[in-house]
Amino acid sequence: MKFSSKLLNEISHGPVDHELVFEGVATDTRRDCTNKLFVPIVGEVFDGHRFIDAAIVNGATGTLWEKNKPFPKDLEGKINVYEVDDTTVGFQELAKQVLKQQKPYVIGVTGSNGKTTVKDMLEAVLSPKYKTFKTQGNLNNHWGLPMTVLAMPEDTDVLILEMGMSGLGEISLLTQIAQPDVAVITNIGESHLLQLGSRENIAKAKMEIAEGLKSDGVLVIDGDEPLLTPTHKNVISCGYEDNNELQIDHVEKRENGYVFTLKNEKEPFEISLLGKHNIKNAVYSIASARRLGMTDDQIRQSLSSLKLTGMRLEQFRLSTGALIINDAYNASPTSMKAALETLAELEGFNKKIAILGDMYELGDQEEFLHRDIATSVKPSITEVITVGDKAKWIYDGMKENETQVPAVSFDNKEDAASYLSGRLDDQTAVLLKASRGLGLETILQALGKES
Incomplete structure:
Protein backbone atom coordinates (compact mmCIF):
# COMPACT_ATOMS: atom_id res chain seq x y z
CA MET A 1 0.00 0.00 0.00
CA LYS A 2 1.50 3.29 -1.12
CA PHE A 3 0.48 6.46 0.70
CA SER A 4 1.57 10.06 0.69
CA SER A 5 3.22 11.80 3.62
CA LYS A 6 0.34 14.29 3.38
CA LEU A 7 -1.76 11.77 5.31
CA LEU A 8 0.64 12.21 8.22
CA ASN A 9 -0.59 15.81 8.57
CA GLU A 10 -3.73 14.33 10.07
CA ILE A 11 -1.94 12.38 12.79
CA SER A 12 1.34 14.17 13.58
CA HIS A 13 2.33 17.42 15.25
CA GLY A 14 2.87 20.16 12.71
CA PRO A 15 2.35 20.12 8.94
CA VAL A 16 4.58 18.12 6.62
CA ASP A 17 6.45 20.69 4.52
CA HIS A 18 7.28 18.36 1.62
CA GLU A 19 5.69 15.34 0.06
CA LEU A 20 7.02 11.80 0.12
CA VAL A 21 5.41 8.60 -1.10
CA PHE A 22 5.87 5.65 1.23
CA GLU A 23 5.78 2.08 -0.07
CA GLY A 24 4.13 0.88 3.13
CA VAL A 25 4.93 0.62 6.83
CA ALA A 26 7.50 -1.40 8.73
CA THR A 27 7.49 -2.38 12.40
CA ASP A 28 10.30 -4.95 12.24
CA THR A 29 13.74 -3.62 11.25
CA ARG A 30 14.97 -7.16 10.56
CA ARG A 31 12.93 -7.03 7.36
CA ASP A 32 13.23 -4.83 4.29
CA CYS A 33 12.24 -1.25 5.13
CA THR A 34 13.03 0.32 1.74
CA ASN A 35 10.99 3.51 1.20
CA LYS A 36 8.73 2.61 4.11
CA LEU A 37 7.48 4.48 7.15
CA PHE A 38 8.99 2.94 10.28
CA VAL A 39 6.53 2.63 13.17
CA PRO A 40 8.38 2.03 16.46
CA ILE A 41 5.90 0.09 18.55
CA VAL A 42 6.17 0.39 22.32
CA GLY A 43 5.14 -2.62 24.40
CA GLU A 44 5.50 -3.75 27.99
CA VAL A 45 8.97 -5.22 27.45
CA PHE A 46 10.20 -3.59 24.25
CA ASP A 47 10.53 -0.18 22.60
CA GLY A 48 10.90 0.05 18.84
CA HIS A 49 12.48 3.50 19.12
CA ARG A 50 15.74 1.75 20.05
CA PHE A 51 15.97 0.34 16.53
CA ILE A 52 15.73 3.56 14.54
CA ASP A 53 19.33 3.18 13.32
CA ALA A 54 18.55 -0.28 11.91
CA ALA A 55 15.43 1.10 10.23
CA ILE A 56 17.54 3.74 8.45
CA VAL A 57 20.16 1.20 7.41
CA ASN A 58 17.41 -1.04 6.00
CA GLY A 59 15.99 1.77 3.88
CA ALA A 60 13.20 3.46 5.88
CA THR A 61 12.61 7.02 4.66
CA GLY A 62 10.31 8.18 7.45
CA THR A 63 9.41 7.34 11.03
CA LEU A 64 6.69 8.06 13.53
CA TRP A 65 8.29 9.22 16.77
CA GLU A 66 6.87 9.79 20.24
CA LYS A 67 7.50 13.43 21.02
CA ASN A 68 8.56 12.79 24.62
CA LYS A 69 11.49 10.63 23.46
CA PRO A 70 14.70 12.39 22.38
CA PHE A 71 15.70 11.67 18.79
CA PRO A 72 19.36 10.56 18.41
CA LYS A 73 21.36 13.64 17.38
CA ASP A 74 23.71 11.64 15.17
CA LEU A 75 20.73 10.49 13.09
CA GLU A 76 19.12 13.88 12.57
CA GLY A 77 18.58 14.63 8.88
CA LYS A 78 18.93 10.99 7.87
CA ILE A 79 15.22 10.21 8.03
CA ASN A 80 11.97 12.21 8.01
CA VAL A 81 10.51 12.35 11.50
CA TYR A 82 6.78 12.68 12.24
CA GLU A 83 6.12 13.35 15.91
CA VAL A 84 3.06 11.87 17.61
CA ASP A 85 1.94 11.50 21.20
CA ASP A 86 1.79 7.71 20.94
CA THR A 87 3.11 5.61 18.04
CA THR A 88 0.49 2.87 18.45
CA VAL A 89 -2.33 5.43 18.31
CA GLY A 90 -0.61 7.14 15.40
CA PHE A 91 -0.37 3.80 13.61
CA GLN A 92 -4.10 3.26 14.12
CA GLU A 93 -4.97 6.78 13.00
CA LEU A 94 -2.88 6.35 9.85
CA ALA A 95 -4.86 3.21 9.03
CA LYS A 96 -8.09 5.20 9.41
CA GLN A 97 -6.81 7.88 7.05
CA VAL A 98 -5.81 5.27 4.45
CA LEU A 99 -9.28 3.71 4.63
CA LYS A 100 -10.89 7.11 4.11
CA GLN A 101 -8.67 7.71 1.09
CA GLN A 102 -8.94 4.27 -0.54
CA LYS A 103 -12.59 3.58 0.38
CA SER A 304 -17.60 -25.02 -4.03
CA SER A 305 -13.94 -23.91 -4.01
CA LEU A 306 -13.42 -23.14 -0.33
CA LYS A 307 -9.98 -23.40 1.24
CA LEU A 308 -9.57 -22.72 4.94
CA THR A 309 -6.62 -21.55 7.01
CA GLY A 310 -4.53 -24.50 8.23
CA MET A 311 -5.38 -26.59 11.30
CA ARG A 312 -9.12 -26.01 10.99
CA LEU A 313 -10.62 -29.42 10.22
CA GLU A 314 -7.60 -29.85 7.96
CA GLN A 315 -7.31 -33.37 6.58
CA PHE A 316 -4.09 -35.36 6.15
CA ARG A 317 -3.22 -38.96 5.47
CA LEU A 318 -0.46 -40.75 7.35
CA SER A 319 1.82 -43.12 5.51
CA THR A 320 -0.28 -45.89 7.07
CA GLY A 321 -3.39 -44.53 5.31
CA ALA A 322 -5.00 -43.24 8.52
CA LEU A 323 -7.03 -40.03 8.18
CA ILE A 324 -5.98 -37.17 10.45
CA ILE A 325 -8.40 -34.29 11.08
CA ASN A 326 -6.23 -31.50 12.40
CA ASP A 327 -8.43 -28.95 14.20
CA ALA A 328 -5.73 -27.93 16.66
CA TYR A 329 -5.50 -24.23 15.77
CA ASN A 330 -7.50 -23.39 18.87
CA ALA A 331 -10.25 -24.74 21.10
CA SER A 332 -13.15 -23.74 23.30
CA PRO A 333 -15.84 -26.00 24.75
CA THR A 334 -18.19 -25.03 21.91
CA SER A 335 -15.69 -25.75 19.15
CA MET A 336 -14.46 -28.97 20.80
CA LYS A 337 -18.01 -30.31 20.97
CA ALA A 338 -18.54 -29.38 17.33
CA ALA A 339 -15.32 -31.18 16.36
CA LEU A 340 -16.43 -34.30 18.25
CA GLU A 341 -19.74 -34.21 16.39
CA THR A 342 -17.81 -34.01 13.12
CA LEU A 343 -15.72 -37.07 14.05
CA ALA A 344 -18.82 -39.01 15.15
CA GLU A 345 -20.53 -38.31 11.79
CA LEU A 346 -17.67 -39.71 9.69
CA GLU A 347 -18.51 -42.86 7.80
CA GLY A 348 -16.29 -45.65 6.49
CA PHE A 349 -13.92 -45.98 9.45
CA ASN A 350 -13.72 -48.85 11.94
CA LYS A 351 -11.80 -46.75 14.46
CA LYS A 352 -12.49 -43.09 15.28
CA ILE A 353 -10.08 -41.69 17.85
CA ALA A 354 -10.38 -38.25 19.46
CA ILE A 355 -7.16 -36.74 20.83
CA LEU A 356 -8.25 -33.86 23.07
CA GLY A 357 -5.92 -31.41 24.79
CA ASP A 358 -6.11 -28.57 27.29
CA MET A 359 -8.42 -25.60 26.72
CA TYR A 360 -7.18 -22.30 28.11
CA GLU A 361 -8.65 -18.99 29.32
CA LEU A 362 -11.82 -20.55 30.79
CA GLY A 363 -11.55 -18.91 34.21
CA ASP A 364 -12.95 -20.46 37.35
CA GLN A 365 -15.30 -22.67 35.30
CA GLU A 366 -12.46 -24.48 33.54
CA GLU A 367 -12.82 -27.77 35.41
CA PHE A 368 -16.58 -27.96 34.85
CA LEU A 369 -16.26 -27.00 31.18
CA HIS A 370 -13.61 -29.68 30.57
CA ARG A 371 -15.61 -32.35 32.39
CA ASP A 372 -18.72 -31.37 30.42
CA ILE A 373 -16.98 -32.32 27.16
CA ALA A 374 -17.56 -35.94 28.18
CA THR A 375 -21.29 -35.50 27.48
CA SER A 376 -20.50 -34.93 23.78
CA VAL A 377 -18.56 -38.16 23.25
CA LYS A 378 -20.92 -40.31 21.17
CA PRO A 379 -20.70 -44.12 20.99
CA SER A 380 -19.61 -44.03 17.35
CA ILE A 381 -16.29 -42.61 18.60
CA THR A 382 -14.18 -45.64 19.51
CA GLU A 383 -11.57 -44.04 21.80
CA VAL A 384 -10.68 -40.77 23.51
CA ILE A 385 -7.11 -39.80 24.36
CA THR A 386 -6.57 -36.73 26.53
CA VAL A 387 -3.31 -34.78 26.67
CA GLY A 388 -2.41 -32.35 29.45
CA ASP A 389 -3.39 -31.55 33.02
CA LYS A 390 -6.63 -29.74 32.19
CA ALA A 391 -7.70 -32.27 29.57
CA LYS A 392 -7.50 -34.99 32.22
CA TRP A 393 -10.76 -33.51 33.52
CA ILE A 394 -12.36 -34.70 30.25
CA TYR A 395 -11.08 -38.20 31.04
CA ASP A 396 -12.38 -37.90 34.61
CA GLY A 397 -15.78 -36.76 33.32
CA MET A 398 -16.02 -39.77 31.03
CA LYS A 399 -15.28 -42.14 33.89
CA GLU A 400 -17.77 -40.43 36.22
CA ASN A 401 -20.49 -40.50 33.56
CA GLU A 402 -19.64 -44.11 32.75
CA THR A 403 -19.30 -43.14 29.10
CA GLN A 404 -19.27 -46.31 26.99
CA VAL A 405 -16.18 -45.22 25.09
CA PRO A 406 -12.64 -46.29 26.14
CA ALA A 407 -10.42 -43.43 27.28
CA VAL A 408 -6.81 -42.93 28.32
CA SER A 409 -5.04 -39.87 29.67
CA PHE A 410 -1.45 -38.67 29.17
CA ASP A 411 0.47 -35.79 30.69
CA ASN A 412 2.33 -34.96 27.47
CA LYS A 413 2.20 -35.29 23.68
CA GLU A 414 5.21 -37.57 23.45
CA ASP A 415 3.58 -40.28 25.54
CA ALA A 416 0.35 -39.97 23.56
CA ALA A 417 2.23 -40.31 20.25
CA SER A 418 4.09 -43.35 21.56
CA TYR A 419 0.78 -44.94 22.61
CA LEU A 420 -0.65 -44.38 19.12
CA SER A 421 2.40 -45.55 17.20
CA GLY A 422 1.67 -48.66 15.16
CA ARG A 423 -2.07 -48.59 15.87
CA LEU A 424 -3.27 -46.40 13.01
CA ASP A 425 -4.29 -48.03 9.73
CA ASP A 426 -6.37 -47.02 6.71
CA GLN A 427 -9.57 -47.76 8.63
CA THR A 428 -8.70 -45.19 11.32
CA ALA A 429 -9.76 -41.53 11.62
CA VAL A 430 -8.07 -39.35 14.24
CA LEU A 431 -9.21 -35.91 15.48
CA LEU A 432 -6.73 -33.46 17.05
CA LYS A 433 -8.33 -30.67 19.10
CA ALA A 434 -6.81 -28.36 21.74
CA SER A 435 -5.97 -24.76 22.49
CA ARG A 436 -3.17 -23.21 20.43
CA GLY A 437 -0.73 -23.05 23.34
CA LEU A 438 -0.52 -26.84 23.61
CA GLY A 439 0.78 -27.27 20.05
CA LEU A 440 -1.06 -30.57 19.75
CA GLU A 441 -0.37 -30.77 16.01
CA THR A 442 3.25 -31.76 16.72
CA ILE A 443 1.89 -35.27 17.31
CA LEU A 444 1.56 -35.41 13.52
CA GLN A 445 5.33 -35.21 13.17
CA ALA A 446 5.82 -38.05 15.61
CA LEU A 447 3.25 -40.17 13.77
CA GLY A 448 4.80 -39.49 10.37
CA LYS A 449 2.46 -37.12 8.50
CA GLU A 450 2.52 -37.78 4.79
CA SER A 451 0.12 -34.97 3.63
Missing part, protein backbone atom coordinates in the same frame (compact mmCIF):
# COMPACT_ATOMS: atom_id res chain seq x y z
CA PRO A 104 -12.66 -0.23 0.14
CA TYR A 105 -15.84 -2.02 1.14
CA VAL A 106 -15.02 -3.27 4.65
CA ILE A 107 -16.34 -6.44 6.28
CA GLY A 108 -15.50 -6.93 9.95
CA VAL A 109 -15.74 -10.39 11.50
CA THR A 110 -15.71 -11.34 15.17
CA GLY A 111 -17.00 -14.17 17.35
CA SER A 112 -15.84 -16.68 19.93
CA ASN A 113 -15.45 -19.41 17.30
CA GLY A 114 -15.45 -19.46 13.52
CA LYS A 115 -14.24 -15.94 12.73
CA THR A 116 -11.19 -17.13 10.80
CA THR A 117 -13.30 -19.71 8.94
CA VAL A 118 -15.84 -17.03 7.99
CA LYS A 119 -13.00 -14.73 6.92
CA ASP A 120 -11.71 -17.47 4.61
CA MET A 121 -15.22 -18.21 3.33
CA LEU A 122 -15.84 -14.55 2.55
CA GLU A 123 -12.64 -14.37 0.54
CA ALA A 124 -13.53 -17.52 -1.40
CA VAL A 125 -17.06 -16.30 -2.14
CA LEU A 126 -16.19 -12.72 -3.04
CA SER A 127 -12.83 -13.01 -4.80
CA PRO A 128 -14.17 -14.21 -8.19
CA LYS A 129 -15.99 -10.88 -8.55
CA TYR A 130 -14.03 -8.48 -6.36
CA LYS A 131 -10.39 -7.79 -5.58
CA THR A 132 -10.24 -8.92 -1.95
CA PHE A 133 -7.70 -8.69 0.85
CA LYS A 134 -8.05 -10.31 4.26
CA THR A 135 -6.37 -10.44 7.66
CA GLN A 136 -3.30 -12.64 7.40
CA GLY A 137 -2.71 -15.21 10.14
CA ASN A 138 -3.81 -13.93 13.53
CA LEU A 139 -3.17 -10.22 12.93
CA ASN A 140 -6.50 -9.33 14.49
CA ASN A 141 -5.60 -7.05 17.40
CA HIS A 142 -4.84 -3.34 17.91
CA TRP A 143 -1.52 -3.70 16.05
CA GLY A 144 -2.47 -6.42 13.58
CA LEU A 145 -5.59 -4.73 12.20
CA PRO A 146 -3.87 -1.47 11.19
CA MET A 147 -1.00 -3.53 9.78
CA THR A 148 -3.54 -5.39 7.62
CA VAL A 149 -5.10 -2.12 6.43
CA LEU A 150 -1.71 -0.67 5.52
CA ALA A 151 -0.66 -3.86 3.71
CA MET A 152 -3.69 -4.07 1.42
CA PRO A 153 -3.11 -3.52 -2.31
CA GLU A 154 -4.26 -0.14 -3.60
CA ASP A 155 -6.82 -1.73 -5.93
CA THR A 156 -8.60 -3.63 -3.13
CA ASP A 157 -12.38 -3.64 -3.54
CA VAL A 158 -13.26 -5.57 -0.39
CA LEU A 159 -11.22 -5.61 2.81
CA ILE A 160 -12.06 -8.47 5.21
CA LEU A 161 -10.89 -7.75 8.74
CA GLU A 162 -10.90 -10.30 11.55
CA MET A 163 -11.34 -8.70 14.98
CA GLY A 164 -10.15 -10.51 18.09
CA MET A 165 -10.25 -9.50 21.71
CA SER A 166 -9.46 -10.58 25.24
CA GLY A 167 -11.46 -7.95 27.12
CA LEU A 168 -14.08 -5.23 26.93
CA GLY A 169 -13.32 -2.19 24.77
CA GLU A 170 -10.89 -3.92 22.39
CA ILE A 171 -13.33 -4.62 19.54
CA SER A 172 -14.77 -1.13 20.03
CA LEU A 173 -11.32 0.28 19.19
CA LEU A 174 -10.89 -2.00 16.15
CA THR A 175 -14.31 -1.26 14.67
CA GLN A 176 -13.80 2.48 15.11
CA ILE A 177 -10.64 2.15 13.01
CA ALA A 178 -12.25 -0.08 10.36
CA GLN A 179 -15.74 1.49 10.20
CA PRO A 180 -17.15 -1.61 8.46
CA ASP A 181 -19.95 -1.72 5.91
CA VAL A 182 -20.85 -5.22 7.13
CA ALA A 183 -20.12 -6.59 10.60
CA VAL A 184 -20.45 -10.31 11.35
CA ILE A 185 -20.75 -11.89 14.81
CA THR A 186 -20.35 -15.65 14.36
CA ASN A 187 -21.33 -16.81 17.86
CA ILE A 188 -20.85 -16.43 21.60
CA GLY A 189 -18.80 -19.18 23.23
CA GLU A 190 -16.77 -19.63 26.37
CA SER A 191 -13.40 -18.32 25.18
CA HIS A 192 -12.11 -15.48 27.40
CA LEU A 193 -14.23 -16.43 30.41
CA LEU A 194 -11.02 -15.94 32.38
CA GLN A 195 -10.93 -12.25 31.43
CA LEU A 196 -14.65 -11.48 31.14
CA GLY A 197 -16.23 -13.78 33.70
CA SER A 198 -19.49 -14.66 31.89
CA ARG A 199 -20.98 -15.35 28.48
CA GLU A 200 -23.09 -12.23 28.94
CA ASN A 201 -19.93 -10.11 29.11
CA ILE A 202 -18.46 -11.96 26.12
CA ALA A 203 -21.62 -11.10 24.16
CA LYS A 204 -21.32 -7.48 25.24
CA ALA A 205 -17.71 -7.38 24.05
CA LYS A 206 -18.56 -8.93 20.66
CA MET A 207 -21.49 -6.53 20.19
CA GLU A 208 -19.01 -3.65 20.28
CA ILE A 209 -18.36 -4.34 16.60
CA ALA A 210 -21.59 -2.46 15.81
CA GLU A 211 -20.22 0.74 17.36
CA GLY A 212 -18.10 1.54 14.31
CA LEU A 213 -20.55 0.20 11.74
CA LYS A 214 -21.43 2.73 9.04
CA SER A 215 -24.88 4.25 9.45
CA ASP A 216 -26.16 2.39 6.40
CA GLY A 217 -24.19 -0.76 7.22
CA VAL A 218 -25.59 -4.14 8.20
CA LEU A 219 -24.95 -6.38 11.18
CA VAL A 220 -25.00 -10.14 10.48
CA ILE A 221 -25.46 -12.26 13.60
CA ASP A 222 -26.08 -15.72 14.98
CA GLY A 223 -29.84 -15.46 15.43
CA ASP A 224 -29.96 -18.63 17.51
CA GLU A 225 -27.96 -16.94 20.29
CA PRO A 226 -30.32 -15.24 22.80
CA LEU A 227 -27.48 -13.14 24.24
CA LEU A 228 -27.14 -11.25 20.96
CA THR A 229 -29.72 -8.47 21.14
CA PRO A 230 -28.53 -5.82 18.67
CA THR A 231 -30.03 -2.35 18.52
CA HIS A 232 -28.60 -1.48 15.11
CA LYS A 233 -31.31 -0.69 12.55
CA ASN A 234 -30.06 -3.12 9.87
CA VAL A 235 -29.67 -6.66 11.16
CA ILE A 236 -29.62 -9.98 9.30
CA SER A 237 -30.08 -12.92 11.67
CA CYS A 238 -28.91 -16.37 10.56
CA GLY A 239 -29.61 -19.77 12.06
CA TYR A 240 -31.98 -22.68 12.50
CA GLU A 241 -34.75 -21.12 14.59
CA ASP A 242 -37.95 -19.63 13.14
CA ASN A 243 -37.07 -16.05 14.10
CA ASN A 244 -34.11 -15.89 11.69
CA GLU A 245 -34.27 -13.85 8.51
CA LEU A 246 -32.02 -16.44 6.85
CA GLN A 247 -33.30 -19.68 8.33
CA ILE A 248 -31.43 -22.89 7.58
CA ASP A 249 -34.10 -25.33 6.50
CA HIS A 250 -33.19 -28.70 5.05
CA VAL A 251 -29.69 -30.15 5.68
CA GLU A 252 -28.31 -33.21 3.94
CA LYS A 253 -24.97 -34.79 4.89
CA ARG A 254 -22.65 -35.68 2.02
CA GLU A 255 -19.38 -37.59 2.04
CA ASN A 256 -17.19 -34.49 2.42
CA GLY A 257 -19.67 -31.79 3.34
CA TYR A 258 -23.31 -30.69 3.33
CA VAL A 259 -26.13 -29.57 1.10
CA PHE A 260 -28.61 -27.16 2.68
CA THR A 261 -31.44 -24.83 1.76
CA LEU A 262 -32.73 -21.60 3.25
CA LYS A 263 -36.41 -21.36 4.16
CA ASN A 264 -38.68 -20.18 1.32
CA GLU A 265 -35.85 -20.66 -1.16
CA LYS A 266 -35.81 -23.56 -3.62
CA GLU A 267 -32.21 -23.85 -4.80
CA PRO A 268 -29.77 -25.46 -2.33
CA PHE A 269 -26.24 -24.45 -1.40
CA GLU A 270 -23.37 -26.92 -0.99
CA ILE A 271 -20.14 -26.78 1.01
CA SER A 272 -17.34 -29.32 0.83
CA LEU A 273 -16.29 -28.94 4.45
CA LEU A 274 -16.46 -31.19 7.47
CA GLY A 275 -18.40 -29.93 10.48
CA LYS A 276 -22.09 -29.10 10.61
CA HIS A 277 -21.25 -25.79 12.29
CA ASN A 278 -19.76 -24.66 8.98
CA ILE A 279 -23.27 -24.48 7.49
CA LYS A 280 -24.03 -21.45 9.63
CA ASN A 281 -20.63 -19.98 8.81
CA ALA A 282 -21.54 -20.34 5.12
CA VAL A 283 -24.84 -18.53 5.68
CA TYR A 284 -23.01 -15.53 7.16
CA SER A 285 -20.99 -15.43 3.95
CA ILE A 286 -24.12 -15.74 1.82
CA ALA A 287 -25.72 -12.81 3.67
CA SER A 288 -22.61 -10.66 3.21
CA ALA A 289 -22.20 -11.54 -0.47
CA ARG A 290 -25.84 -10.76 -1.22
CA ARG A 291 -25.34 -7.39 0.43
CA LEU A 292 -22.52 -6.77 -2.04
CA GLY A 293 -24.77 -7.61 -4.98
CA MET A 294 -23.57 -11.10 -5.83
CA THR A 295 -26.12 -13.50 -7.30
CA ASP A 296 -26.88 -16.81 -5.61
CA ASP A 297 -25.46 -18.68 -8.60
CA GLN A 298 -22.18 -16.80 -8.20
CA ILE A 299 -22.18 -17.57 -4.48
CA ARG A 300 -22.86 -21.28 -5.08
CA GLN A 301 -19.99 -21.54 -7.50
CA SER A 302 -17.61 -19.80 -5.07
CA LEU A 303 -18.63 -21.93 -2.09
